[in-house]
Amino acid sequence: MKFKNGIIHIKSSLNNTIFTVTNLNGNTIIWSSSGNFGFIGLIKNTIYANQIMSYDIFKKIYENNIKKIGILTKGTGIGRDIILQFIHINYIFIKFVCDITPILHNGCKYPKIKRI
Template structure:
């Protein structure tokens, strides 16, 4: 690896952002928080599994809260002051993650639910005959 590319990678990783987008992906097994800049390039991410929760404890609201606090604290260290929040997924940690972000002190411009909803897409499986 050349010296120039290593230096540019370090500079890219350390860049500070004033405004960003916080994506909350709340699944049934894990909650993933991704902080991006306004162009959509990832600055940092955190998840319940990365915060040390394993197994069924990963899918709890408390684990989602810990992941959100971890992500927002690290992004505020990089200079984040204002953010938009995009919530996706039906998981149990979506509300507590949003509450943790609200308490953190970051100014939220808007909160949007971007969960994909089918417009009567795929045919459901046939009914069980028991």
């Protein structure tokens, strides 16, 4: 089945980067991770591993005839920057770019001091 629109979800952590391409309803069309290409350990979050994943993702995007995409990024790793560079190089129309990284607020409550 060929799609015209898609959304790229990028979950980028300090150890790994996971790309998922969905249609507008949220059904997964394509997914990729560094572990699929034989990278293990800290090597999974290197620039080289993310470039190989990006080539694979864009090859599959062209096969599925996706012309317009939206981008949702989550996390602080380097994988999200690399995918944005590849999109710029490959001339795919970007509808939106949204960062959905959770922001912490307040934090945990300190324990009360014991009175003697």
